[in-house]
Amino acid sequence: MSPAVFRIIIVGGGIAGFAAAIALREPNRNITVLEQSSLNKEIGALISFQPNASRIIQSDWGLDLQNARPMVDEGFRIYNTDGKLINAIPLLVKKEYEGDRLLFHRRDLHDNLKQHAMSDFSSGKGNPVEVRVASKVVKCDVLSGIVELETGEKLSADLIIGADGIHSVVRRYVLPEEPQPMPTGLSAYRLMISTEILEKEEPDFCSKINPREPFTSMIVAHNCRLIMGPGRQGEVYGITALVPDEQMNEDPNAKQSWVAEGDLNKILQTFSEFPDWVTSIFKYEITDFPLKDRCSPIIQRHSSDLGLWQLRDLNPLAKWHSGRVVLIGDAAHAMLPTQGQGASQAIEDAEALGAFFEDISDPPSPEDISSILETVIQARYSRASLIQAYSRQAAKPGTMKGENTVTM
Structure with a gap:
């Protein structure tokens, strides 16, 4: 008799969602990514990975990013309005952090991660991830592990990951009083x-x-x-x-x-x-x-x-998980771009999920799922919340408006 398969649903086909899919790929697992758009394409913009994320992607996961055409950022240059260079800060991070600050066209990075998630890129990494587009999730039962699509179709899984961004649908089922993203x-x-x-x-x-x-x-x-x-x-x-x-x-x-x-x-x-x-x-x-x-x-x-x-960003949430469901990326800790850590923190979330579920091959019980997710959050919550605060602080004076001001 074939062993039961560990089923994982990831809501959201962005960078956080595909990063989680890559980190969680293992034998005896079926991973499905549900993306609400019909094209599953990222917008055209630049995005950076900080050394903490590039080290995970390249060293820990061993991904080849050449198709994403990354550039190593060598430093920051600050100019005045006359075009005079007034400060230069070199980024000598490779030796200290074992990774570079990498610059990407966002679409290239997204396509690269999607390709790795869906391809048979190495033996022993389990089945390729299934991606379902035009699959908008409208409901989520955190205890039974069931999501309902806009079409009325219901899908079940042992583990559900909400990677659906700052306007997350999944978040409202994790938190009894869902916070609203705040203008900054x-x-x-x-x-x-x-x-x-x-x-x-x-x-x-x-x-x-x-x-x-x-x-x-x-x-x-x-x-x-x-x-x-x-x-x-x-x-x-x-x-x-x-x-x-x-x-x-x-x-x-x-x-x-x-x-x-x-x-x-x-x-x-x-x-x-x-x-x-x-x-x-x-x-x-x-x-x-x-x-x-x-x-x-x-x-x-x-x-x-x-x-x-x-x-917009979020204050630190009271919790990131409930039952079989966990939030990652912007759904859990949306932050301003001033520290360039939004995507990098999503990579760290994915790495934590992969690490703590690494030895789990059979479908875990609801109690085991909840215990593992609590461990993941203990490893991630303080760090992500601190970076949220730093990111908001760095945006001042634009955010020095009453409740939006961070006290550190």
């Missing part, structure tokens, strides 16, 4: 520009900041911040523009991040006190072309692809 006083524009076009059309900018060099560059002035860096090994240049909420243009009723369409005139107005060599680059935007079709980015001279969203 900051909003952000994000855009991606072809480096080739920058070099051709904006020589003044490129004479001050070389968009191909592997550095994160920042300009902080007039209560606004520009954080910029290269991706795809210098092929694209990503820009995040942080602005106070009173200068944002997002639909305040929007439930999802990235849904708001930015307005070129609005961002130019917001940065009107910045010099032309900076603001002139905002008018260039490229369509988010797939990695295999990198031949001719289309120059857009309007803001149809300019993303704008209000930055």
